[in-house]
Amino acid sequence: MIKTVRMVQDDGSAWFILSGPALGFFSHPLEGAMLTKGEHTLEMRVTDALEKTAKQQIEFAADLTGCYTAAPVVHPVVTKTAFC
Numbered sequence: 001m002i003k004t005v006r007m008v009q010d011d012g013s014a015w016f017i018l019s020g021p022a023l024g025f026f027s028h029p030l031e032g033a034m035l036t037k038g039e040h041t042l043e044m045r046v047t048d049a050l051e052k053t054a055k056q057q058i059e060f061a062a063d064l065t066g067c068y069t070a071a072p073v074v075h076p077v078v079t080k081t082a083f084c
Contacts, residue, residue, distance in 0.1 A: 002026075003048045010040055035062040 002014040005018040020026030030042075043057040 006045045037063050
């Protein structure tokens with residue numbers, strides 16, 4: 001049984017304890033004010049009742065302006081034709 005779930009963002013300066021479990025899920029808000037434009041790292045650590053721990057780390061990108069595109073820009077090989 002899971003006892004605690006903690007998360008840390010980027011530099012590891014502040015760990016947050018997630019609330020839960022509600023319907024088997026733990027949660028914690030990720031405030032937009034904590035994010036700058038660019039890539040970020042989020043690490044989760046889970047501890048069970050026997051004090052065994054596991055961790056998972058993900059990377060994600062944020063752009064609070066709403067202009068971020070996760071897909072890379074693809075430029076076509078043919079840039080112009082004589083037909084138009």
